[in-house]
Amino acid sequence: MGKIVDARGLNCPQPVIMTKRAMGEPGGDDIVTIVNQTVALENVSKLAQSQGYETEVEQKDNDYYIHMTRMADADEVDGTNAEELAVLIRSNLFGQGEAELGQVLMKSFLFSLNELDTRLTHIIFMNSGIFLTIEGSPVLDILNVLEEKGVGILSCGTCLDFYQAKDKLAVGSVTNMYTALEIITTAGRSITL
Secondary structure: OOEEEEOOOOOHHHHHHHHHHHOOOOOOOOOEEEOOHHHHHHHHHHHHOOOOOOEEEEOOOOEEEEEEEOOOOOOOOOOEEEEEEEEEEEEOOOOOOOOOHHHHHHOOOOOHHHHHHOEEEEEOHHHHHHHOOOOOOOOOHHHHHHHHHHEEEEHHHHHHHOOOOOHEEEEOEEOOOHHHHHHHEEEEEEEOO
């Protein structure tokens, strides 16, 4: 039997961090992480898949048992990829000043990202930036096009909870601080707004 990570009652990113540590330890080819929150279930499952693990989820009462087995041909994810670009957006406005101008500039910035000749891999939305990914956002059409091209559109789960907007997410998926930091630090280039 492999490792067991009991992360019940812990908020993200703790279950992800604990699972990532277990992956690097002896016995890390076969792991069961136990969580009792759906956000943790989603985030640990995404981590496992990104690290080359097959996953199977078993629900027992209110707990989720995430069974992870490293695939024999899985490549390790190490270092940075100089060709990749990740963007971190911390506000629904571009810059400081008049809100109306900030909205116009943000829409122009996101549209321009769509036109770049570079390998844009992820756009991560934190704090009030999550307002760009929820229902009623003026840039949903642009973000949908980027997502269709394979760009990961990720919104901070803690931020969505804080603004009581998780059920309004209209594009992309939920992430956590650990995963966001991992994406930003492994991309060859990053932009933070």
